[in-house]
Amino acid sequence: MQLNIPEPSPSYSTDPKLEARQRAKEGNRLMSTPLEDFSAAAVEFAAAIRLDPTDCRYYGSRAACYYRLGQLDLCASDAKQSVQLSPQYVKGFYILGQAQADLGLHAEAANSFSCVVALDADGCGDALERMRESQLACLEKSLGLDRGLCSRALDLANGDIEAAANRLLAGAGLPEQQEQRKPLSPPVRGSYAKTAASAASTSRPVGVLRPRNSQQPQPSANSSCSIDDEDQSAAPKRANCLLRSPPKPLPGATPDNPNNCRSLWVGSVKADVSEAQLRAAFIRYGPVLSLKMVHRSCYAFVNMATPQAAAAARAGLNGQVLGSHKIVVRYQI
Incomplete structure (x- = not known):
């Protein structure tokens, strides 16, 4: 008696990595023309990631699917991974830059595209143009200046976005920028000048303010200034230099970064660490405005976009192994 045994359905290998490659191959087929079924392809790449979460290509391919589907946050998350x-x-890095640019994260996008240029200068395609576009958008958005001014400052700074920002803030070499700045108000003259002249004619020195009589309440320790009775009606208030309020912390300062520092010194950066590797390590903590490596002395300078990013990078990377050695990360004050 002959039994009709059905043909076994195609199954993947029991080797997880081989099965992951097969699922990724199917995902690539679904992405290609004429199918372009990015939703189904993303499912295949997700299965490949579950089977082998150490292969960067599966995350990159799923990020490309998410980008085509308009899911930019998921795209950026996979690309970062x-x-x-x-x-x-x-x-x-290229897909990450695309997602960040579309999300309006221009500083981060410029950083990602700069990694593409550093890693593949010959075959980077339009990454150089996209990097410059993101740099200009970042300067425009953060400083509120005309794109033409930002472009010229970036050219004068040889593409260094931090140097371009400093140039724009200072107006160095950009005379046309003065048209966009409001003129300073002239100094106020009149009653204050008369008050200063009358104060100079008295026997007591200017700036040392004493109560008119002993019954007048003395300034408390919390006071920031004290004013004479005789001057309160006509003269403007004058601060007593001897009594000051405690200094306020800098905006954005944290307990780990009380000086609001954005510049970091990185030591023990050996020859086996490339600029792209160092940049990729720091970009995990925030946008990197500029990076300079001094290979001969085995150290580097990294300028983060914000003090919070600098504090996070210092806390996360100090003492970590990069290449063959543990790096040292300190604030450059």
């Missing part, structure tokens, strides 16, 4: 797994993964 891909470059963390492999700091040399050019495609991951």
Whole structure:
């Protein structure tokens, strides 16, 4: 008697990594023309990631699917994971830059595209143009200046966005920028000048203010200034330099970064660490405005976009192994 045994359905290998490659291959087929079924492809790449979560290409491919589906936050998340797994993964940095630019994160996008240029200068395609576009958008948005001014400052700074921002803030070499600045108000003259002249004619020195009589209440320790009775009606208030309020903390300062510092010194950066690897390590904590490596002396300077990012990078990377050695991260004050 002959039994009709059905043909076994195609199954994937029991080796997780081989099965992950097969699922990724199917995902690539679904992404390609004429199918372009990005939702189904994302499912295949998700299965590949579950089977082998150490391969950066699966995260990069799923990020590309999310980008085509308009899910930019998911795209950026997967792209970040891909470059963390492999700091040399050019495609991951490019997709990350695309998502960040569309999300309006221009400083982060410029940083991601700069990694593409650093890793693949010959085959970076339009990454250089996209990097410059993101830099200009960042300067425009943060400083509120005309794009033409931002472009010229970026050219004079040789593409260094931090140097361009400092140039724009100072107006150095940009005479046309003065038209966008409000003129300073002239100094106020009149009653204050007369008050100062009358004060100079008295026997007591200017700035040392004493109560008119002993019954007048003395200034408390919490006072920031004291005013004579005789001057309260006509003369403007004058601060007593001997009594000052405690200094306020700098905006954005944290207990770990009380000086509001954005510049970091990185030591023990050996020859086996590339600029792209160092940048990729710091970008995990926030946008990197500029980075300079001094290979001969084995150290580097990193300028973060915010004091909070600098504090997070210092806390997260100080003492961590990068390349063959543990790096040292300190504030550059």
